[in-house]
Amino acid sequence: MNNRIASLERKISLSKGQKEVDLVIKNAKVVNVFSGEIHQSDVAIADGIFVGFEGSYDAKKLYDAQGRYMCPGLIDGHIHVESTFLSPREFSNVVAMHGTSAVVCDPHEIANVLGLRGIDYFIQSSLGLPVKFYFMMPSCVPATDMETSGAAILGKDMREYMDRYPELVIGLAEMMNYPGVISEDKEILSKLIAVGSRPKDGHAPLLSGKSLDAYIIAGMGSDHECTNLKEAIEKLRKGMHIMIRQGTHEKNLQQLIPLINDFNSFRMSLVSDDRDPIDLEENGHLDYLVRTAISCGLPPIRAIQLASINTARYF
Secondary structure (H helix, E strand, C coil): CHHHHHHHHHHHHHHCCCCCEEEEEEEEEEEECCCCEEEEEEEEEECCEEEECCCCCCEEEEEECCCCEECCCEEEEEECHHHHCCCHHHHHHHHHCCCEEEEEECCHHHHHHHCHHHHHHHHHHHCCCCCEEEEEECCCCCCCCCCCCCCCCCHHHHHHHHHHCCCCEEEEEEECCHHHHHCCCHHHHHHHHHHCCCCEEECCCCCCHHHHHHHHHCCCCEECCCCCHHHHHHHHHCCCEEEEEECCCCECHHHHHHHCCCCCHHHEEEECCCCCHHHHHHHCCHHHHHHHHHHCCCCHHHHHHHCCHHHHHHC
16 A cells, blocks of 8 residues: 555656656647647656646656657557467567557467467567557357367456456457357356456457347447448447458458547547558558548548547447
8 A cells, every 4th residue: 555655646746747757758749639639738758657748847858859749659459469470579569660559469369279378478478568468368269169279268267367467368359159149158158257347349240130239238349340331330329339440351441431420439449450461561550540541531630549549448
């Protein structure tokens, strides 16, 4: 308790300008995804967080942005890093240069081969990198009962990893076995219960009607599989967070842009759901999705919201 009080006291003192901060960025045009505007400001940073935006601060280091734009770090809410064919470190080195600050990974590909050892490798390999890695526990290992890869992840394993890494393992990855949910398969339901109130990502292409209702009532909060406007509207109306996918192979952004308006944009995110290394090298990561959304007519700040704060709020 004393350490927590001391930490809070330090933050308050830093914000009041009573202690020296680590860095002040001066003369920045802040792209503010809270207020939906761009405004001139100095920004004070200490201990890895923003501590102030107004007035002067003593700082160990000053950086004059000279009127450049300061944009929030971008967050990819659905990606399988294995599909990039890069290790976490190499992936981080590439996407950090494109403004990505965090990714929410589903390591079900490596888990289907190596089981929990694969997840351990990914977690340990991702620590201390410029990009923050969060993990969703794979929901379908094996992907089907007919697979014989040798790995299996059960509800008790999910609970164990969320307890062991409460700040890194943040929910249940895409529940691809939507027939199992709808048919009330006990093993599938045990996985949903094991995750508790943490986010549960959906994966339900073209599911609709009462079957979709049943899938959502079981706890699935998002879907990244919408390929047409009708499907996305139904899922949005029934409360799902719509992850608009624009990856190397699946490209749904142009079809779904008309879905976004002033009232519902906070219920959507831009995600890659995989980009291969050539695509990352030639076009970028989420910055490419933001540029593509803007080229399709989405206002720039809204496009940045869909790739940053909206994703953070969902998770």
